[in-house]
Amino acid sequence: MLPHGKRLEVAVIGEALQLPGGARRRPVQALYWLLLVGLGAVLLVVRARLAALDLFLLAGAAMLLIGVGLHWRRFQVFAVAVGLLAGAALTLYAFFPYAGSGGEVGVGSFLLLSGLSFSRAGLLWMEVLLPAAVLLYALARRPAWRRLAGPATVCAWSGTALGAAALLVRWRESYLLDPGAGHVPISNLYEVFVLFCVGTTLLYLYLEERYRLRALGDVLLAVVAGAALFLLWYTFARQADAIQPLVPALRSYWMKLHVPANFLGYGCFSLGAALGVARLLNLRGDPGPRLLDDLQYRVIGLGFISFTAATILGAMWAAEAWGGYWSWDPKETWALIVWLNYAAWLHLRMSGRAGPRFMAGWSVVGFFLTLFAFLGVNLYLSGLHSYGSI
Numbered sequence: 001m002l003p004h005g006k007r008l009e010v011a012v013i014g015e016a017l018q019l020p021g022g023a024r025r026r027p028v029q030a031l032y033w034l035l036l037v038g039l040g041a042v043l044l045v046v047r048a049r050l051a052a053l054d055l056f057l058l059a060g061a062a063m064l065l066i067g068v069g070l071h072w073r074r075f076q077v078f079a080v081a082v083g084l085l086a087g088a089a090l091t092l093y094a095f096f097p098y099a100g101s102g103g104e105v106g107v108g109s110f111l112l113l114s115g116l117s118f119s120r121a122g123l124l125w126m127e128v129l130l131p132a133a134v135l136l137y138a139l140a141r142r143p144a145w146r147r148l149a150g151p152a153t154v155c156a157w158s159g160t161a162l163g164a165a166a167l168l169v170r171w172r173e174s175y176l177l178d179p180g181a182g183h184v185p186i187s188n189l190y191e192v193f194v195l196f197c198v199g200t201t202l203l204y205l206y207l208e209e210r211y212r213l214r215a216l217g218d219v220l221l222a223v224v225a226g227a228a229l230f231l232l233w234y235t236f237a238r239q240a241d242a243i244q245p246l247v248p249a250l251r252s253y254w255m256k257l258h259v260p261a262n263f264l265g266y267g268c269f270s271l272g273a274a275l276g277v278a279r280l281l282n283l284r285g286d287p288g289p290r291l292l293d294d295l296q297y298r299v300i301g302l303g304f305i306s307f308t309a310a311t312i313l314g315a316m317w318a319a320e321a322w323g324g325y326w327s328w329d330p331k332e333t334w335a336l337i338v339w340l341n342y343a344a345w346l347h348l349r350m351s352g353r354a355g356p357r358f359m360a361g362w363s364v365v366g367f368f369l370t371l372f373a374f375l376g377v378n379l380y381l382s383g384l385h386s387y388g389s390i
Contacts, residue, residue, distance in 0.1 A: 026073075033069045033076050037062050040083070053253050072206060078161060085165035089118035090172055117173055120241055122166030123194060127232040129159030130197060134225040137217030149214050156201055156221065159228075163198040167191075174243050181245040186259045189378070189390070190240040193231050195260070200224050200267035203299075207271070211287055211295060219283065220274040223367075238390070254317030261310035266370060268303025269342070272296050273367030276360035293356045296363060297349055304342045311335055330381040334373035341366050 041062045044050070050058060069076045136152035139145045167185050175182030185191045204220050207213050213220060234240040275296040279289060287295070314335070315325040326332060345362055348354050354362075379390065 029073070029076075030070055034066060036080070037065050037069070057253075057256055072209075074209060075206075078157065078202075081161050082164045082168070085122070085161065086168040089122075089165070089169045092118065093172070093176065117169075119166040119170035119173055120235075122162040122169065123231070123241060124235070126159045126163035126166065126194070126197065127228045127235070129155045129162070130201060130221070130228040131225040133159065134218050134221050137214070137221065141215070141218070149217070152217055153205070153208065153214065156205060156217070160198055160201045160205070163194055164202075167194060167198065170243065177243055178245060183246045183250075184256055185243075186263075187246050187250050187255065188240075188244060190231065190234060192259060192263060193227050193234075195263050196266060197224050197227050197231070199260075199263055200270060203267055203271060207295065207299075211291065213287060216274075216278050216283060216287075219278050219281075220271060222274065223270045234390070249321050252317055252320065254313060254320065258310055258313040258317055261306050261313060265303040265307030265310055266374060268299050268306065269338075269363075269367055269370045272300040272303065273364045275299065276363035279360040280357060280364075289356065293359070296360065297346075300342060300363065301346060304339075304346060307335075307339060307342070311339060330377050331373070334369075334377050338366075338370050338373045341369055 041058055044058060045055065048054075065079060069079065133152045133155035136148045136155060140147070140149035140152060170185040170191075171182070174185065186195050201221065201224050204213075204217070204224070207220075208217060231240075275292055279292050279296070282289075314332075318327065318332075319325045345359070345366060348362075349359055
C-alpha cells in the first residue's frame with residue numbers, strides 16, 4: 001500500500017499522461033490537425049527555399065506542434081489563431097509591397113521605417129494585455145469580483161497569441177528591411193524578453209487548464225507581467241523594438257536551437273519559483289499544497305532538462321564561434337552555477353530529505369540566481385555574451 005503522498009503523485013502523473021479532451025476520442029479532429037500542420041510545413045518549404053539544416057529544424061518544429069496539439073486541444077485553436085493573425089499581416093505586406101516596381105519606396109517600406117510595422121502593434125498589445133491579465137486575476141480574489149477570472153484568462157490568451165504572431169511577422173519584416181540580414185527574432189534583449197513572455201504564459205495557461213490554477217494566476221504570472229512592463233518601458237524609452245542586423249557571432253544555426261531551449265528553462269524556473277511563493281504564502285486555491293509541490297517539482301524538472309540541452313548546444317556554438325567549448329566567460333560561469341543549483345534542488349527533492357517549504361524557498365532563491373545569470377551578467381560583468389544593453 002503506497003503512502004498518501006505517493007498515491008497522489010502517481011495519480012497526478014497518470015492524469016498528465018492522458019490526452020485532455022481525448023484525441024483518441026476525436027480521431028477526425030486529430031487527423032485534421034496532422035493535415036493542417038503538414039500542409040503548413042509543405043507551403044513553407046515551397047515558398048522559403050530552406051537549406052538542409054532549416055528543413056531539419058522545420059521537421060522538428062512540425063513534430064513538436066503535432067505532439068503538443070494532440071495532447072492539448074486548446075493549443076490547436078491557439079496555433080490556428082496565431083497563423084491567421086500572422087498570415088493577415090503578411091498578406092497586407094504583399095498588397096502594399098516594400099518597394100514599387102520602379103524601385104521607389106513602397107507603402108510597406110514606409111510602414112516599416114516609420115515604426116508602424118504590424119509586429120510592433122502586436123507586441124504593444126501583448127505588453128498591455130499580459131499585465132492586465134495579472135491585474136484581473138488579482139482582483140478576482142475578492143468574492144464580489146470573482147467573475148473577472150474569466151476575462152483574465154482571455155487577456156492572457158489574447159496577449160500570448162498576439163505576441164507569438166508578432167514574432168512571426170517580425171521575422172518576415174527583418175528580411176523586408178534587409179534581405180541579406182534577415183534573421184529569427186530571438187537575437188537581442190528585446191526579442192528574447194518577448195520569447196520569454198510568450199513561452200512562459202503559454203506554459204502557465206496549460207497548467208491553469210489542466211490543474212485549475214486560475215486562483216493563483218496573479219502570482220504565477222507576476223514575473224511575466226513584470227517582463228511585459230519592462231518591454232513597454234524599453235520600447236518607448238530606448239526604441240528597443242527597432243529591428244537591428246545581427247552581429248557576426250549570432251549568424252549561426254546554433255542560435256535557433258540554443259536560445260529557445262534556454263528560455264524554456266528560464267520560463268519553467270520562473271513558474272517553479274512562483275509556485276514556491278504560493279506555497280510559502282499558503283495561498284488558497286483549487287489545488288492543494290501537495291499538488292503545488294508536485295507541480296513545482298515537475299516544472300523545475302522540465303526546466304532543468306531544457307536548460308541542460310541549452311548549455312550543451314551553447315558549448316557547441318562556442319566551439320564554432322570562438323574555437324573552444326568552454327572559456328569560463330561570466331555568462332558560462334553563471335550558467336553553470338544555475339545548472340548546479342537546480343541539479344542540487346532536484347537531487348534533494350527526489351531524496352525527500354527536506355520539507356516542502358524549504359524546497360519552495362530554495363526555488364525562489366534559484367530564480368534570483370537565474371535572473372542574474374540572464375540579465376545581471378550582461379549589465380554588470382563584461383564578457384563574450386551579450387543580448388543587448390539597457
